[in-house]
Amino acid sequence: MQNLLVTGGCGFIGSNFIHYLFRQSDFTGRIINLDALTYAGNPENLTGIAEAYPERYVFVKADICDAEALAEIFDRYQVDAVCHFAAESHVDRSIVSPDAFVQTNVVGTFNLLQAARERLDRIRLFHHVSTDEVFGSLGKEGLFTEETCYQPNSPYSASKAASDHLVRAYHHTYGLPVTISNCSNNYGPYQFPEKLIPLMILNASEGKPLPVYGDGSNVRDWLYVEDHCQAIWQIMTRGRRGETYNVGGDTELPNLTVVETICDKLDELTPGAAPRRELITFVKDRPGHDWRYAIDFSKLRRELGWTPSESFQSGIEKTIRWYLEHREWVERVRSGEYQKWIREHYG
Ligand code: NAD
Ligand code: DAU
Numbered sequence: 001m002q003n004l005l006v007t008g009g010c011g012f013i014g015s016n017f018i019h020y021l022f023r024q025s026d027f028t029g030r031i032i033n034l035d036a037l038t039y040a041g042n043p044e045n046l047t048g049i050a051e052a053y054p055e056r057y058v059f060v061k062a063d064i065c066d067a068e069a070l071a072e073i074f075d076r077y078q079v080d081a082v083c084h085f086a087a088e089s090h091v092d093r094s095i096v097s098p099d100a101f102v103q104t105n106v107v108g109t110f111n112l113l114q115a116a117r118e119r120l121d122r123i124r125l126f127h128h129v130s131t132d133e134v135f136g137s138l139g140k141e142g143l144f145t146e147e148t149c150y151q152p153n154s155p156y157s158a159s160k161a162a163s164d165h166l167v168r169a170y171h172h173t174y175g176l177p178v179t180i181s182n183c184s185n186n187y188g189p190y191q192f193p194e195k196l197i198p199l200m201i202l203n204a205s206e207g208k209p210l211p212v213y214g215d216g217s218n219v220r221d222w223l224y225v226e227d228h229c230q231a232i233w234q235i236m237t238r239g240r241r242g243e244t245y246n247v248g249g250d251t252e253l254p255n256l257t258v259v260e261t262i263c264d265k266l267d268e269l270t271p272g273a274a275p276r277r278e279l280i281t282f283v284k285d286r287p288g289h290d291w292r293y294a295i296d297f298s299k300l301r302r303e304l305g306w307t308p309s310e311s312f313q314s315g316i317e318k319t320i321r322w323y324l325e326h327r328e329w330v331e332r333v334r335s336g337e338y339q340k341w342i343r344e345h346y347g
Contacts, residue, residue, distance in 0.1 A: 001027070001029050001080060001081035001124055001125065001236075002029040002030065002078075002080055003029060003030050003032060003077050003078050003079050003080050003081070004021075004027070004029055004030070004031050004032065004079075004080075004081045004082070004083060005032045005034060005073070005074070005077070005079045005081070005082045005083070006018060006031055006032070006033050006034070006082075006083050006085065007034050007035070007064055007082070007083070007084045007085055007086035007112065008034075008035055008041070008084070008085035008086030008087060009031070009033030009034070009035055009046070009059075009085065010033065010035040010037060010041035010042055010043050010045055010046065010059075011035070011040050011041050011042075011045075011085060011086070011089070011192075012040070012045075012089075012186070012188075012190050012191040012192060012195075012225065013085055013129065013186055013225055013228060013229070014033075014035070014085035014086070015042075015045035015046050015190050016188060016189065016190060016225045016226060016228075016229050017083065017085070017229045017232060017233075018031055018033060018046060018049060018057075019046075019049070020226060020229035020230065020233065021229075021233065022049065022052070022053055022056070022057075024226075024230075025233050026237075027233070029056070030055070030056045030057070030058065030077075031056065031057050031058070032058045032060060032073065032077045032079060033046070033057070033058065033059045033060065034060050034062050034064070034073060034086070035059070035060075035061065035062075035086065036061065036062065036063040036064070036086070037061055037342050037346065038088075039192075039339070040088075040089065040090075040192045042190070042329075042332075042333060042338055043059065043342070043345075043346075044329060044332070044338065045190045046059075058077065060073055061346045061347075063108070064086050064104065064108030064109070064111055064112055065103050065104060065107055065108045065111065066111075067111045067114065067115070070111055070112060070115040071115055071118070074115045074116075074119055075119075078122070079119070079122075079123075080122050080123060080124050081123065081124050081125045081126075081127075081236075082112060082116060082123070082125070082126045082127065083127045083129065083232065083236065084109065084112060084126065084127065084128050084129060085129045086104065086108060087104055087105050087108075087159075087160070087163075088100050088101045088104050088105060088156070088159075089156070090156070090192075090194055090195065091133070091154050091156045091157070091286070092194070092286060093156075093194075094154055094155040094156035094159070095154060095155065095286070095287055095288070098155035098159075101155050101156055101159040102155075102159055104159075105156075105159035105160055105162070105163050106159050106162045106163055106166075109128070109163035109166055109167070110163075110166055112126075113126065113166055113167065113170045113176065116170070116176055117170060117174050117176055120174065120175070120176065123176065123177065124177060125177050125178070125179065125236060125241070126167065126170070126176055126177065126178045126179075127178070127179045127180075127181070127232065127235065127236045128163065128164065128167040128178065128179070128180045128181075129181055129183070129232065130160050130163070130164050130180055130181060130182045130183070131157065131160050131182060131183060132144055132182050132183060132184045132221070132246065132248070132293050132295055133152065133153075133154070133156065133157035133160065133290065133293070134150050134152050134157055134160055134161040134164055134182060135148045135149070135150060135151060135152075135182070135293075136150075136151030136152060136153055136157075136290065137151075137153060137290035137291050137292060137293070138291070138292040138293065138294055139291070139292065140292070142294070143294045143295060143296035144182075144246060144293070144294065144295050144296060145246065145296045145299075146182075146243075146244050146245070146246055146299055150164075150165075153288050153290055154288055154290075157290075164180055164182075164244075167180055168180070168242075168244075171241070171242045172242075177241045177242075178241065178242060179235050179236060179239045179240075179241060179242075179243060179244075179245070180243075180244040180245070181231065181232055181235055181244070181245050181246075181247050182244060182245070182246050182247065182295075183223065183228055183231070183246075183247035183248070183295075184220065184221035184222065184223050184247070184248045184249055184293055184294075184295045185220045185221060185222050185223065185249075185293070186222075186223055186224075186225045186228050187222055187223075187224065187225065187315065187316070187319055188224050188225035188226065188315065188318070188319050188322075189225070189319065189322040189326075190329075191225075192333065193323075193330065193333065193334060196220075196255065196258065196259075197222075197258065197262070197316070197319065198319075198323060200258070200259050200262045201262055201266070201319070201320050201323045201324075202323060202330060203279065204262055204263055204266050204276040204279055205266055205270065205323070205324060207273060207279065208279065209279055209280075209281040210259055210263070210276075210279045210280045210281060211281055211283040212255060212256060212259055212280055212281065212282050212283065213255070213283060213284070213285050213286045213289060214282070214285035214286075214289060215256075215282065216254060216255045216256030216259065216280075216282065217254050217255070217256065217291075218254065218255050218289060218290070218291055218292065219252050219253065219254050219255075219291070219292040219293065219294070220252070220253065220255065220258075220293055221248050221249050221250070221251055221252050221253075221293055221294050221295050222249050222251045222253060222258070222312055222315075223247065223248060223249030223251070223308055224249070224308065224310035224315035224318075224319075226310065227249065227308040227309060227310055228247060230306065230309075231245075231247045231300060231306050232247075234300075234304045234305075234306050235300070235304065238303075238304050239303070239304065240303070245297070245299055245300045245303075245304075246295050246296060246297045246299065246300065247295070247297055247300060247306075248294070248295025248296070248297045248308075249295075249308050249312070250297075250307075250308060251308075251311075251312045252292075252294050253312070256280075259280060260277060260280075261312075261316060262276075262316065262320065263275070263276035263277045263279070263280070264276075264277070265316060265317055265320050266320060269317075269320060269321070269324070270324070
């Protein structure tokens with residue numbers, strides 16, 4: 001893998017992955033970061049990378065829905081591997097306006113697969129980053145395995161399920177070398193503050209209400225983003241082609257516990273305000289809200305020896321500190337200022 005195309009590299013996990021590849025992995029090639037810079041993509045997540053690795057990093061503003069642009073990029077940069085993060089990623093947005101989810105997650109993935117298929121002799125790997133949400137919802141018992149039937153419940157998860165199926169089909173039909181990872185909820189630096197953890201950190205630190213959907217009993221499995229990046233790289237370098245791997249954090253928590261943990265940690269780190277738990281407000285539930293996700297990642301542990309290394313207690317403290325120390329990033333992302341900045345810099 002000498003010319004690795006990373007799609008969505010200015011988003012939350014994609015930018016963490018690029019930092020990880022350059023700073024903590026054995027990757028020696030070049031990264032071509034292709035991102036459309038939607039509201040969720042922020043080039044500031046990669047500040048310093050282009051300067052530190054001028055020969056090994058290129059940013060290209062492009063949309064994966066634009067097949068012609070993809071063909072040109074694959075050839076201009078002699079792309080020989082793909083790690084595909086680009087997606088519309090927020091479930092609530094998919095409920096309000098699903099169109100972009102079908103376009104980017106389904107049609108965009110299809111376009112990338114076509115570009116790779118047309119260059120089959122050169123492509124060594126197409127890694128597709130997916131989610132545990134494709135498996136639907138669990139009751140009190142059980143875990144998602146790689147054999148669990150797909151039962152996506154939201155427009156977001158349905159679009160990701162469709163893309164997983166396309167990736168699998170391109171391996172089966174055309175022999176494209178692929179790997180797929182289905183991961184649980186990530187948290188950590190650079191996550192757009194619409195998702196539960198950064199939203200709660202910021203609202204709690206600003207004395208704003210903390211909107212918990214329903215009764216807060218829904219369960220998610222939490223994984224620190226750097227552990228996810230490490231898992232992806234191990235799958236890309238050592239995973240069996242044509243296989244899917246579940247990735248999880250072994251950290252199942254009800255939403256209310258997550259929010260209370262954030263409140264208590266903030267009370268400890270920035271004392272003085274009234275106890276943050278008083279800000280918790282139960283609000284109308286998300287339509288079709290999946291109740292529980294839980295991951296069996298024993299295949300990844302058994303075949304590649306991967307296990308998560310960050311505990312939730314240490315990971316959440318690091319994450320809270322990061323958001324408190326990056327107020328400027330937060331303000332720019334939230335105010336839409338960075339959208340203006342993107343227009344000025346990238347047109
Ligand atoms: P994100 O929303 O933070 O970032 C998405 C990135 O994709 C942004 O930089 C955005 O500009 C870019 N993008 C969107 N549409 C595009 C298009 N049409 N063309 C090119 N670029 C486009 O998302 P994330 O949380 O970093 O998730 C990355 C991937 O990981 C997604 O595929 C998501 O489904 C998957 N995933 C996320 C989680 C999680 O907890 N966040 C868990 C499991 C899997
Ligand atoms: O499981 C992996 C998925 O995790 C990824 O594929 C998605 O891209 C990612 O967004 C995430 O989906 P969730 O819907 O689980 O994440 P979110 O942060 O939106 O919500 C987490 C839980 O918290 C969920 O049960 C809904 C609840 N929630 C969320 C928000 C934003 C609240 O109670 N209040 C809120 O304000």
